[in-house]
Amino acid sequence: MTSNILADIFQISIDPQSIPKGYYLVNITTEESGQSLDIENIDSALIYQLTENEYLEQPFSYLNECFLRCQRQKRLNKNNSNLESVFKEIDRLVIGYGLVAFQIQEFALNGNISTYISHILLRFDSYSDFLSQIIQRAIIEDSLTDLLNSFFPTLLQYVNRPNALFDLNDSVNYNNTLSVFELFVNFKQVASIFTSTDGFLPDHELLPNEYEKKTILGPILTLSPLNINVALKNYGEVMERSTTHTNMIHESLQAEHKVVLDRLFFICDKIIRGSVESRTDMVSYWGQIVNKNHLRRADHAAQNKLASNAFMSNITLILIKFSQPFLDVSFKKIDKIDVNFFNTLNLFIDLSNETRLNSDFKEADKFYDDHRNDVKPNFISDCFFLTLTYLHYGIGGTLLYDEKITPQIKRIKEEIEKVKTFASSNSLLSNFVGAKLKQLEKTLSYTKALKDALKGFFSNKSLQLEVFDFICGASTFLLRVIDPDHEFPFKTIELPLIPDQVGVENVDNADYLRVHAPVPFKYYPEFVVEGPINYSLYISRYGNSPIFRNPRLQSFVELGTTILRCPELVSNPHLKGKLVQLFSVGAMPLTDNSPGFMMKIFEENTLVNKNLLYALLDFYVIVEKTGSSSQFYDKFNSRYSISIILEEMYNKIPIYKNQLIWQSQKNPDFFIRFIARMLNDLTFLLDEGLSNLSEVHTIGNQLNDPNLINQQQDTSDESTNDLQSRYQAAQRQAKSSCGLAAKSMTLFEIYTKDIPQSFVTAEVVDRLASMLNYNLESLVGPKCGNLRVKDPEQYSFNPKELLKALCSIYINLANEDDFVKAVARDTRSFNVDFFKRAIDILGRRTGLVSDEFCNKLLEFVDQAEKTRKEEEEEDIEYEDAPDEFLDPLMYTIMKDPVTLPTSKVNIDRSTIKAHLLSDSTDPFNRTPLRLEEVIPNDELKQRILEWKASKKAQK
Template sequence: MQDASNEVPLTQEERERTSGLHDHPAAAATAATTTTAESHTVAAVALLQCGSKPYQPKGATRSTSKADGHPTKVPKSIGPVYSKAAFIDLRGVAKRSAFSHPSSVLEPLLISQASLDRVLVDRMSVDPNDSSNATLLDRGQLRLTLFDYLLDCWRRLEMVKSQTSRVKTLPVNVIEERVQSLNSSKGLLVSYAGLVIQMPDMFPQIQNGTNLGAQQLIDRLLADPDSASGVPTEFLKDIADRFKDDGLEAIIQPLVAGLAARARTATILTDWRTPLRALLTLVDVPAMAASIPQVATWNPTNATARQVEIVSALGPFLKTSGFCADDPSVAELFGTGLKRNKSDSSGAFASIRGAVRGLHTSLFQGVNGIVRSGAEPRERMLAYFYSVLRKNERRSQMQVDRATVSGDGFIYNITEILMRFCDPFMDNSHSKVDRISQTFFKGHSKIDISKVTRICAPKEVIDGYAGSEAPPGSINFISDIFFLTLGFHHIGVSRMYVDYKRFMKDFYEMRDQYDRLKEQETSGQLSAENGLLIKRYEAQLDKMITFRLSLESQILDPIILGHSFQFYNLVMVWLLRLVDPAQAYPRSPIKLPLPERPSDDFAILPEYIFEDIVEFFIFVLRHSPETVASSTLDELVTFTMVFLTSPGYIKNPHLKAKLVEILFFMTLPYRGQRNDDTLGIKLNTNPMALQCLIPAIMTFYVEVENTGRHSQFYDKFNIRYNISQILKFVWTNPIHRDMVKAESQKSESFVRFANLLMNDTTYLLDEGLSKLAEIHDIEVEMDDKVTWAAQTPQHRQEREGVLSTAQRQASSYIALGNETVNMLSYLTVEIKEPFLSAEIVDRLATMLDYNLVILVGEKMSNLKVKSPEEYRFQPRILLSDIINIYLHLDTPTFIAALARDDRSYSADIFFAASRILEGRNLKSADEIAKLARLVRKIEEVRQKGAEDEEELGEIPDEFLDPLLYTLMEDPVLLPTSNMSIDRSTIKSHLLSDTTDPFNRMPLKISDVVDNVELRDKIRAWKASQRSKATTAMEIDE
């Protein structure tokens, strides 16, 4: 209890400063200038004023209840205090408090700090539901909840404290004592506030449906924090400081649950910001941020992948989605109609992208606040992300029930949060790449990879690695974030890229079917059944367009793509450093060749890490190349070169094919049609590309002949098409051209390359041109309107199906065939010998002759179709390229091979070709003359050959090649089948098939044995036959 004799009288200045007290209800000014002894009273007065009615004039009285319920007058000396307190029955306080009898109404009523607790208890014990208390408190105060009362007291006390701290006329120690006393009083308010949150029925509360307890604080958190109905951050800090070690989790638990419940119903198009902002208000208080991961729903272990985004503490905030697959209301942004495109939806794109970017910023702010609140909350946050990742392993599968995994938005948002954590170590110099663990998957890894395919490790290495332990301290926060980001990319956007590709394929197929039906409708040939089908297609296409636009608004967002680009650059640098024997990359260039066998740390990595890299770059280079146009791409080029030239490091040929596909997309123009607007300039400037590109792609051209995949026959054409485009792109660079010449000196490997190039040309042109002939026939049939209309609907439908298939195949085959012929054309300018080898030259000659006949012979009219450009059929260019090859290989060896072609060669065909070339100005006069000279030389050789054949007469069977049935010149013996065959024939066979053609046993050219005896017999026979022919001629003469 404070004694009145300890009061320090107010100075004149202090009295003047409080002279307006009777005219203003605030007690802050009074409290700022009270005496030391009054400091506790200041706190009491400040808190008691909260919510008071306007101050009554001096001399006024106010009634309060006696114990018997009759009113009692309050002395005028207490009036100012009472008029501001107006909350409590002062009779009870007076019996337990020490009062001064101030001579001036300006002097405050003294209530000791010791009695402050009882003051608060008396006030909070007033039952607002008891009508008899209406005379004690006005009805407005009765409706005030205890939490609101305590918060308003806290606010008023904060104002008093602020003004007290600014007083300049009192000694510092006095100010400090008063502030300390105010802080103590504030602590008492906060304690009771925490109690009424946890136990709202501890004191009588208004019973009119008003939210009480935690819900009352939730309502204030959801309000504007700067408004009167909001809750100050400082108040939350006081709550956190008071209960940090005394049940703060019990306060936080219902708050987080309530905000999550509000977030659960929010969407990206509605008010998602309010509950998230409220959560951020809690996170802004470090102690509260640290308590959030302690709530029971933080990481529910029994929740499924689908449930975790709903029932976990942060799930409802993280699941807010811009994908219409998650939130159908998003579809409304993109309108309806089959003619919609990205341009029409630019406003919707900007709106949804802006909202999602804002969402990501706020989500990261919240997660970052929790992570930075302490070591334990950080580990719990990481554990939550690892748990979500494990629950969603099935998202990476080709076929998955969407109802059993988390939504795209949930995973997408977490991925972006993790990438923002990566920002500090994704600098351009990759200065912190050495802090990412290289042994993360050793022992009991936080990410289970026991069932996933590894890059190149055999089972024994995998088992041994799993049984070892990572070095102590090697797994740091950077490593956790790095591998989590890899994992979430794998189950998130990487899967979306693949799904988008598959979806677009289905979309285009349906649109093509729809377009064909509309053509029938226009021509009046549409059946009633197909009329209904058009309606179904229109409805389905409308939904598909909406889905496409929604998906593209997210996965083609340049900001997100740019962020992923930075991340995958880091991943590539980390992998290159891992395989670098010096462990010095990127500070020093990596040196090739790499050791034959990679380290176990690299070999055991999940193959999906590598696959996700290449899928990302293919996606971005194909759909949004401008996103990376300003980047150097050095890491990407180095990455592709290193792994294309290191066969022991990537066992899956599909991944190598993807590397080639990346290079292919780099060569394509991305701004209009200007050929210089490509990202492939790096292929002509990067030192490693200048050294490694040509050997790598030419070697892989041969390797893809046998990949072991069930689709290898068709895969190889697509891969080789990409290679042909790359080669054509760099052919103008003298350095690359010299590298091709150098490769051609490796006779065996280049002959295999040339053989496959020729084989592809043969097959592709044959298939492509035959499909064109098929299209021609069906178009002619359909043009006969009367006959076509007379056909049965089933017949027309079948023929239309055949036409559709032929059109699709013709486009593919002819495009690939064009490129292989063009490659032969420019390669044979500089390189001839491999194409003139005995195992190739005859087949090359017959292939060229056969296609020349089709292009300019009697059946060329069968290739006339309505829209040849749709199939990339350019007969003039194709003819010109084929003639180029003839002219480039104009040598005795090639002429002899042409002369031996009895199936397709004809001088008349060459003359017909010359007329077309000359008439269409496809060749110069000099080139036409060269072609004529070539034909004359062929005719001369053919004449000589016919004479030689006549001299030899009937060839004994033992001298005939068993495969070609021609006279053997250099017979060899096959060791396992014991068959004799001409060396050129078996070499040609082994270029495509490494087995003995007679028993399918493995065979190499080095295994064959010269059949000297048979060779000598053939030579002797030939000499004998020629001698007989000469003698006969002499006799005839």
């Protein structure tokens, strides 16, 4: 019976006359047993099979089959105790030689490790039990390291073999590969030493794009829908497809990706938990990768020289899963994250070229040197800060890539149209044009497939919800770092952290703010804030974004409000500009006309509603100077976003309306700074917008003039091309300026109605009156026809609504004498006829306003005209005033003369105050100047009063 069982298990026969089909003939005659098959000589039979039988083509598969047949015989003979020792010996031999097969490359005839692995990956289910037993044998024999060093480097070579594609397109291959990893690391003894396997930790000289090919975990960490081949296979084969079809592809890949990520996390988690060494090595591995890939956030980096989006995004998502337990809503473990992490013996994150939140490199390095803690950080701290790093360079690099290829698609489509147009008129070059067109269409298909894959990835709500939950948890931690006592969220944080610097420009107080910025937050790398902001702004574009109606969103809004409220926290104005842009998205009504998704937080969160308004007004002012060459234009985008937020809050949340009125009354110096900036912007934007519309009108007429076209056909196309370029530039600039101006005008209309006194101070009233008068002339004056353009809506230009808004401001301020006088003093643009024409357009022609509105405007202009005549008479009376009595900038008689400390020039206090609202320097020698430094000139003031009195006495 034993002989038959052995023959069945090993598929061998000792009788050359009777060999069952599929069996192998072996000669195992021995002195002890003679010509018989028993357990004593089965080792010899097995050795013969593996090392001499040339007909045995797949020795490892043979061993696996022997093992499986042995297990079957065990079940069939489970009640036969006499066979237990036989089966035990068979297992010992088969499993032992299975281990030897991986230890000695050429041990078996017709066999090698690469072949064995290929068979395992083709039919893992049938090999899993045998492979598991081999691992256990290696553990017992203390040869686990040898097994790992032969198995996994060979596995890496196999998946990277020429022409092999290891991705989601080959489900059998990648699933079985993951199963192999899962099987191995499920043994704690394996997990504890897995990172010591050859090829796990690469040489530091490895290039950024080589980690996913040349490290043990690299290939499996690239398993993602973002893999280029997966994108092309799923999205590139059908260029034109319905939204439903595309969504089906998204959902299929999203479901598959979720399963893959869970399995990757299982593998990494086992390694992390294996031992202190394996945990350290794993974190070091991830650190090496991200440190080599900082250029993923660069504007013009070569993508093919960096790690792929698939690889970096997967690692980010895995790290986020590791971070979830200590960033849950209870925050019971938040104190485990070391706020002084960057002072510790940190081996994993390279900060050598990182911009800091509010310190320079030299200052940060000195701080770390002076406060170095030689205690190694715990895993929670390592994991948290590594996740923040990957959020910026991993997923952050992926979303930046998406932003780059979107305009590429548009450019390729335009190029295709140009080539088609050229082809229709140049038949002689049809072959060349056809090849060019085919190449462009292939590029378009490739790029659109990548774009679709990115859209599918970022529209995966469950996945992105994990990312945003991490961001919300990280926001709470960063507030904890900012908190002087580091006790947030268990203790509230009081803002501001340092006294507000009202009346001091950002260019002057930057040093003050840096000195008073909180430690250690000021020394943190900028990416800890930039990564969350970039991601949140980007993901808010998606209809199913995890940021919408998220109960944890308030943590992020609290951090954003704190950053804006305390200018000492973050020195980079562009970063704060992105933050207000995101807040404006959160303030705008959603498509169903419901309030913006942040509005409830703006209203109900105490930290936010106590600080956000002041923060927005303050940043509106200090964003004037961003430090870049394009700072003059940078500020408009930020202020546009702030205007959206202010309008929504003012109209829909009473507490903010009350706060704004309070600021205007109780904190006038602060509020006037804000009004002055609004006025500067509106003045420029209206002038720029209307000028560009006029240019659009003029050039458009030229391009449509047949005589001009015929004339240029006789010369060259250069002039026409030049006109086209100028026309397109004017269109772009008009659209931008008019859109920004419309939002500013809305705020002026709202605020002048409720807080008119803030708009008639000496610092701003004359400039406001001049701006209104000038633009009224532009809209209804003799040259208003130059603003007529085709489809004005595309430029955000509605002349009738703009005219109504302008006239509303006149009416809102009509009861303020200083405003009436300022309008009348503007001899350049004030004209009664313009007001009458405006009344005619708004009332009689369009019916946009009521009779009451028209009557109020008419009463205002009558009063202004009366005042103009009175002012004219007074000017004649004082026309011989001495030059020393005249303001050197306004050329009007000074009312409150002051002397500037360095230039010694005498100037009216209101004039220099207005100047300092925009520029904190002496206008005559450009030296720094503050209002409190000017010197009252009481003697000159007295002489002016005496001269005026004498002039009146002469009448």
